[in-house]
Amino acid sequence: MKMIEAKNVKKYFPLKKSILSRNDRYLKALDGISLEIEKGVIHSLVGETGSGKTTFGRIVMALTPPTSGTVKVDGIDLFSLKKNEMKLIRKRIQIIFQDPYSSLNPKLKIRASITEPLKLNHVKFDEKMVTDVVESVGLKPASDYLDRFPGEMSGGQRQRAAIARAFAISPELIIADEPVSMVDVSIRADFLNLLRETNKRENLTVLLITHDLFVASYISDKISVLYLGKIVEEGSKEDIIERPLHPYTQALLDSIPILGMGEREVKIKGEIPNPIDLPSGCRFHPRCPFSEDKCRQIEPEYREIKRGHFVACHLY
């Protein structure tokens, strides 16, 4: 069964028209993304800043509609729903944001933040449930934390509270948008293990959005690599980490700093181009060390090279 089925999702943000040019210009945050996520799987969406990964997460949360394309959650098309149906589906999805300083309302006590999804969705709960979920994310004893304001907690503790809020309603799908990138390295593994355990125990589906291939490789079952609004490679964790095909994936892997490793093998030049004036042909060609004439002119097809391993590159 598929938890998320996205077909050809595009999100264009219109830019202000200039007086001189007649053409409408768009920022193409997502330029045709198709992604299927099986139930009970941890699927990572990896990409640099500006690749569109957060926009995709917001669309799956139904916080913003796509320009075109469809998104189904558990077989239900998100953007043709009535209000009541939307409420039912939102009850099953939770989100964890990157920044624990802004994802908790500074004026609400932790207890109020954590019980909010329960109250808003009319789920009955008791004190024990709240205590259990808070302690399960490592805030022990719960009574020490429940009546604090976010300002009285450290960044790591706040992120634990944000995770507790997401877990409280026992969702079927969690969208975790860079959940550990603002957390100290020493407790990152802790957070990722938490996600992994809940995933195993409750058959939770996780869409993990991250820029860090190392984080993705730590807990993912499957990984999709996003570049400038398109998926360039997708496969099982082993395929992506051990047998990466796309030069961009290889470069991302090589950019993970590992002790004792010397010179990088695949170097990429420069920064991600802006998604307003996309490069011709393959959108990675200006930075690709292997680019040929063909890459400059023809956009590569997204093909299955090996069972379950897709790539969009002229080299294969």
Place this chain on the structure above:
Amino acid sequence: MNPLTSYLSQLRRSTIGMVGWGIIASFVVIALIAPIISPYNPYATSNAYLQHPSLLHLFGTNQEGQDLFSQNMYGTRIPLLVGSTAALVAVLMGLIIGLFSGYFGGILDEILMRVTDFFLVVPAIVLMIVISALIGGTLTNVILIIGGLSWPMTARVVRSMVLSIKEWPFVEVAKSSNGGSIYIMFKHILPNVMPVVFANAALSVANAIFTQSALVFIGVGDVTDLSWGNIMHFAYINGTITAGIWWYMIPPGIFIVLLTVGFIFLSTSFESIFNPRTRRV
């Protein structure tokens, strides 16, 4: 920490805040105990016209032989009453308009902000004179008129804050948990706007006190109600300034300025305490 306890603990270190509260508290006490501390009935006339200040008449007497000290003590009540209630009206209106305008945006925002611009540009005092001439200057009307014309600043400030707060992730989390617009506005955005609203409310009180006094001074409203502006009104129409009767005009003037300054200090202390960037540690 609870915002109130945090404010109180910070207040002790804020000289301006303490002075502001001190001034306001003194006037509130005077307003409450006016009958006790006034040696005369403020309305009672006598044959002692235009007496210099003396131990018998601390602030002297007016052209009717009324005791000006008693009048000034009783006169504290109306400015405080009008100031606080008109500010309440103004702040509530500004808050609601700013919240809706900022949160919903679009056409609603466009309409509300153009209306706000109109009231910001039109000289309020002139409009107030016209309206009170039309509907009559009873106390309630004056409160409603001052309140109903002083909300634009609050609305603008609240709107600009809502515009930024509504983009915060905790708002998106609430939305994705099926939080409705009204819920999000009042549960999530309002508490974060409140510190600024407090600062604005204190300024609105200062503004309302000043406006009320100004209106009464030029003869708009009920001139039989005792207030500082009213005393100054009679001082002016009786030509006491040119006649050198300084004790008539000066005390109410000083009181108006003092009370206004008290509320301005209060506003400054709200702002510096709730805004960590201006807070001195």
